[in-house]
Amino acid sequence: MKAMILAAGRGSRLKPLTDTLPKPLLSIGSENLIEHNVKVLKQAGIDEVIINISHHAEQIVGHLGDGKRYGVTIHYSYERDRLLGTGGGIFQALPLLGNEPFIVMSADIWSDFPFDRSFIEANNEAHLIFVENPNYHPIGDYALSDEGKVIFEGPKFTYGNIAKLHPKLFANCQPGTFPLSQLFNEAISRGTVSGELYRGKWFNVGTIEELERLRKAIG
Template sequence: MKAMILAAGLGTRLRPLTNTIPKPLLPIAGTPLIVWNLLLLKRHGFQDVVINLHHLGPMIEQAVGTGSRYGMRITYSREPVILGTGGGIKQAEPNFSGAPVLILNGDTLVEIDLEALWTFHRQRNAAATLVLRSDPDAAGWGLVEVGEENRIVRITGRGLSEPTVTQPRMFAGIHILNPRLLREVPKGKASSIIDAYVSGIQRNETVLGYDHQGYWSDIGTPERYGQAEHDARAGKIELSRRNLSPPAS
């Protein structure tokens, strides 16, 4: 099983912190966020991981290395010009060898059974599966409308036009995609992967939602970063549950 961590972002909402340290290296309870995510992937059987880099990328590469200390193989996809989620995943596509890949946002702190997610995706032969959450401010995050049999009908108002009963959700920044959805993504140009998902929905591809009710945090703002730090210190999410020790500092 292959995975990719999106780690190229500028972290503008966390400035001045991110002027000198990339967001994936910000510590949560003393351990860089990207290490939390690598250990989550490792615990659930993902050993081959691609990490895309742009803002302060060499710092991430120096901190994480080849992945050998985690028993993983890490490949880097360097972006001289930032490519967004769509362009970044497209550039990394040769590393996927035509197989489905799990994508994880580099600013997400989450406790989720990735093996169960992978099984859900595979058993339904989905083109893509997006991890979703119920949130009172789903529209503020970017409304995802889910219809029958977990099929996503619209994302931020784009998708199928037919009226249907849907449930409001927000995208949690974790997804599995079949590389065939990348065919229309322009290479070397900045874009959002959401555009590829909307196109898939409009072609009646099986783009599914997978509800997550466990711990989740996006550390994209100082307030949410502070809350995630508090949650980790309070034991709401524990590094020890990932069954591996973080590397020595």
């Protein structure tokens, strides 16, 4: 199985740190955000990783290289002319991802999610990982049925920016900029999205405050 790390964003809410450094290279202890995620994927048995890049792209390529020192092969999908959003970025990278289901995660999250067997074997257009609603997103995104289906109505949780996706989720897409949530909404309406709630460590490093909270949490 392959994986994609979404790393093309500008990190505007982390300025001035991201004026000269891409958000995925922000240090967390002895490593940076994207290094942590590459290592987590390797531990889960992933040996081929696709990363979409734009803002300070050359720094990410220069730091990670071809991935050999992490035990993986890394391919890059460049968004040179414009940012394509989470959905458009994955759609552009589909030729690198192939025809089989793949993992996708954001470069700006830090988690100890284990990518266990139930996640790997999930068989839907999309299988989403949810977390308890953080203070900055109290309303959540989607609800979960008792059977593990993602639904619109009910107590909502926050999408944790970790998922297993099938390429057929993108069957009706056209090149361009669009969010992944657009495809999720369509697939949820079809009843083809499952999910699970993860209660382990999870941080979304979207602001300087969240970055400092993570740094303190892991020492």
